[in-house]
Amino acid sequence: MNSALSISKGLTLALVSATLIFGMGACEKDPVKSMPGPGEYLNSKVGSNWSYSTTGTSSSDWTVKVEDSTALYLSNTFQMYKTNTAGVISRNYYRYSKGNYSVLVLDADGATQEIVYLKDSMQTGKKWSKSIKGLGGIFKQYNYEVIETVSKTVGSKSFENVVHIRLNIPSLGYTSDAYYAPKVGLVMVDDDYASSGNAYHTEIKSYDLK
DSSP, X not given: OOHHHHHHHHHHHHTSOOOOOOOOOXXXXXXXXXXXXXXXXXXXXXXXXXXXXXXXXXXXEEEEEEEEEEEEETTEEEEEEEEEETTEEEEEEEEEETTEEEEEEEOTTSOEEEEEEEESOOOTTOEEEXXXXXXXXXXXXXXXXXXXXXXXXXXXXXXXXXXXXXXXXXXXTEEEEEEEETTTEEEEEEEEETTTTEEEEEXXXXXXXX
């Protein structure tokens, strides 16, 4: 989710993305073409799962599953999502509230932070940012922007009302372009580390939503 790939997946799942990710709906059906309702880009129902494939500087297949476990942070409840990459397990925590989709991350001092990575408000050009203290006390600025809302075909699957979110972290030389579909969540993401020349392309392969 090679160390560069692990970092990429962590950012994809925990900041963009990926993470992790994930709309509400039933098992792999034709896309719903009506406008999405509040919270439809995050599925927190236990047992829902997704399969992804990452190619690029290095490659791997990985899965994400909603676990029957939560975390309480500042009186807010976050649902746990478990990622499995060739037997290596990582866990991330997400929640939806009042139009915002957010994920828990840790800063350099181990303090828990909440970052909003997606919003129900999808107007093109909408921007928001947050700073997190990184290693050496250097603050990392996470800059998000809504690029567009489009129809998107990923592999053999077609999705409507897909929100394209760009994340830029200047101090890391990192940019990601993530695509979220209602009823499914994250369907595609491109991660680019300009500072190191590493790049990755991730696509959804299958999903089973509860």
